[in-house]
Amino acid sequence: MGGWAIAVHGGAGVDPNLPNERQEEAKRLLNRCLDIGISALRSNLSAIDVVELVVRELETDPLFNSGRGSALTEKGTVEMEASIMDGPKRRCGAVSGLTTVKNPISLARLVMDKTPHSYLGFAGAEEFARNQGVELVDNEYFITEDNVGMLKLAKEANSILFDYRIPTLTTCGGSAAMENQLQMNGLPISLYAPETVGCVVVDKQGHCAAATSTGGLMNKMTGRIGDSPLIGSGTYACDLVAVSCTGEGEAIIRSTLAREVAAVMEYKGLNLHEAVDYVIKTRLDEGKAGLIAVSKNGEVACGFNTTGMFRGCATEDGFMEVGVW
Amino acid sequence: MGWAIALHGGAGDIPHSLPPDRRLPREAGLRHCLDVGIAALKAHKHPLDVAELVVRELENYPHFNAGKGSVLTSSGTVEMEASIMDGKSKKCGAVSGLSTVVNAVSLARLVMEKTPHIYLGFHGAEAFAREQGVETADPSYFITPENIERLKQAQDANRVQIDYTQPVQKEAKDAAATIPNGDSQIGTVGCVAVDSEGNLASATSTGGLVNKMAGRIGDSPIIGAGTYANHLCAVSATGKGEAMIRGTVARDVAAVMEFKGLSLKEAAAYVIDQVPPGNAGLVAVSSTGEIATVFNTTGMFRACASEDGYSEVAIWDSPLK
Numbered sequence: 001m002g003g004w005a006i007a008v009h010g011g012a013g014v015d016p017n018l019p020n021e022r023q024e025e026a027k028r029l030l031n032r033c034l035d036i037g038i039s040a041l042r043s044n045l046s047a048i049d050v051v052e053l054v055v056r057e058l059e060t061d062p063l064f065n066s067g068r069g070s071a072l073t074e075k076g077t078v079e080m081e082a083s084i085m086d087g088p089k090r091r092c093g094a095v096s097g098l099t100t101v102k103n104p105i106s107l108a109r110l111v112m113d114k115t116p117h118s119y120l121g122f123a124g125a126e127e128f129a130r131n132q133g134v135e136l137v138d139n140e141y142f143i144t145e146d147n148v149g150m151l152k153l154a155k156e157a158n159s160i161l162f163d164y165r166i167p168t169l170t171t172c173g174g175s176a177a178m179e180n181q182l183q184m185n186g187l188p189i190s191l192y193a194p195e196t197v198g199c200v201v202v203d204k205q206g207h208c209a210a211a212t213s214t215g216g217l218m219n220k221m222t223g224r225i226g227d228s229p230l231i232g233s234g235t236y237a238c239d240l241v242a243v244s245c246t247g248e249g250e251a252i253i254r255s256t257l258a259r260e261v262a263a264v265m266e267y268k269g270l271n272l273h274e275a276v277d278y279v280i281k282t283r284l285d286e287g288k289a290g291l292i293a294v295s296k297n298g299e300v301a302c303g304f305n306t307t308g309m310f311r312g313c314a315t316e317d318g319f320m321e322v323g324v325w
Numbered sequence: 326m327g328w329a330i331a332l333h334g335g336a337g338d339i340p341h342s343l344p345p346d347r348r349l350p351r352e353a354g355l356r357h358c359l360d361v362g363i364a365a366l367k368a369h370k371h372p373l374d375v376a377e378l379v380v381r382e383l384e385n386y387p388h389f390n391a392g393k394g395s396v397l398t399s400s401g402t403v404e405m406e407a408s409i410m411d412g413k414s415k416k417c418g419a420v421s422g423l424s425t426v427v428n429a430v431s432l433a434r435l436v437m438e439k440t441p442h443i444y445l446g447f448h449g450a451e452a453f454a455r456e457q458g459v460e461t462a463d464p465s466y467f468i469t470p471e472n473i474e475r476l477k478q479a480q481d482a483n484r485v486q487i488d489y490t491q492p493v494q495k496e497a498k499d500a501a502a503t504i505p506n507g508d509s510q511i512g513t514v515g516c517v518a519v520d521s522e523g524n525l526a527s528a529t530s531t532g533g534l535v536n537k538m539a540g541r542i543g544d545s546p547i548i549g550a551g552t553y554a555n556h557l558c559a560v561s562a563t564g565k566g567e568a569m570i571r572g573t574v575a576r577d578v579a580a581v582m583e584f585k586g587l588s589l590k591e592a593a594a595y596v597i598d599q600v601p602p603g604n605a606g607l608v609a610v611s612s613t614g615e616i617a618t619v620f621n622t623t624g625m626f627r628a629c630a631s632e633d634g635y636s637e638v639a640i641w642d643s644p645l646k
Contacts, residue, residue: 085571090571090572091571092570092571094542096446096542097446097447115538115541116567117537117538117541117542117543117566117567118542118566118567118570118571119541119542119543119547119570120538120540120541120542121421121422121446121447121540121542122422122446122447122448122540123447123448123539123540124422124538124539124540124541125540127539127540128538128540185441186441217442220442221440221442221445221449221453222448222449222452223445223446223447223448223449223450223452223453224440224442224444224445224449225419225421225442225443225444225445225446226442226443226444230444230547230548230549231547231550231570231571231573232547232548232549232550232570232573232576233548233549236573249442249443250441250442250443253417253443253444253548253549254415254416254417254443254548255415256548256549256553256573256576259549259573259576259577259580260580263576263577263580263584264584267580267581267584267585268584285415
């Protein structure tokens, strides 16, 4: 094969009852992001530049859970995190606990390029952002009406879940949330905001890069860090492959999911599709997650054991696909 | 088979000329912590409890870079982080950016056991600590004169360094000239343990890098980088955080055992070999009671023991006794 390839995602774990209109909206955004990435690849931008560019677009659009449109903490605020990794030399950068940085993924890139460190969090990260002169906004900028409503429902659901923690038999007259048994991260699927956006790219030189960004889990404790900024869990890239994951943060961290794909390729000699399949099927235990990946050979793959994952992918030979289920 | 335990107090460019007043307290600390761990294993405590217990001791010891005795950020403050992982369940907990919590490793364990999350940082972690009523102290409690001096050296040399660079004395300026890039010392503490049933656990704790930027997070709280445990082995790493993160060092030891069929010792050596020299060390135990301690730095403060009576306290290649 060979040639460039790109994949994007807007999170794994989709409400099966998601209205068509929302599905179409998501697909339009994914298509737009793919177009941006493809255009950049055709202009010979390197993989690391393309993933940053695409994730910036995803962060800026309020539809998915990153940047503007991020899920809210238990206090109703936004705390964002992101990571980026460049396959050649495995350089990486990550940030957590951002409250005013308009594009977290770009700050993660600056950590990688402009500091001797790999990961900055919270006040220190915000200070670095100020020193770097990146675009800053009030925390309110990131908060959408949709998510304010979701937070309220999530708080109610958490108390309902606690009170009605009786497994199996549905009771008649149960609330709408309870009738749907599907859950992710302890929330009914209808209230679960898929947790992340991400992009993986292999450019014409065969260099791979990955980037992931998120507002995190709805109703999370302040200070909670998920898998997205953790190299090896939410994001990973090396000479062979680039991976971005999404889903239940705990499951992804415990299984070091992104690294797992690369490890089985590296140590067991699996190809990209075999690796993604193997990891999703056997390495998640009861966890629910999804991922996108590209290989240095220009292949692209995605896998998920959730109900749906917002995703899109394209390769240089003209293949292009956007999907939800 | 039987139980086994290994602990470390950091790998780095520990000079053979380390003066007795720097060396002896650390050796004593390692011996003491090893004894604590052995006693706990003999009392049939679960390896998770053992790892936490031993790391608490190491944190309390001011001569290692964790808890009291943590190195300082560029602002002269302390920001501590830690993680802990249970092999069988792969449950884990981590914390970063702590400034008042006396035992970061115990807070990491509480995150694992008392929250739906894995990792809490900074103000959120401190707030959680207060809710949980863990022991806290004024930030000044953690700061030692040696570390104030280390920070000054690093700022003079305008370099981020890992802490055991050279003895903190008048030879500091000469010492600086002999350090290749000033980045090759590390401090961190950690412990791995296995019992006779193959239960494994790992815990790691640190103050990080001397003169680090405020908010800098290293490998120690990152599952897969500084800490990892599964059904095969438990690993705690120490080194230049940035290198351990990109190398997913702790995770890779287990991955190489599983996917390449290497033994614990072979896997540990393989993984450390991939990290640029002078940057990494680790301790590990396997489900069958083997021990590995490997480093590509000049030395690594370490101690280990197993049920068959073997025990070792060492800094460089040859064990002290």
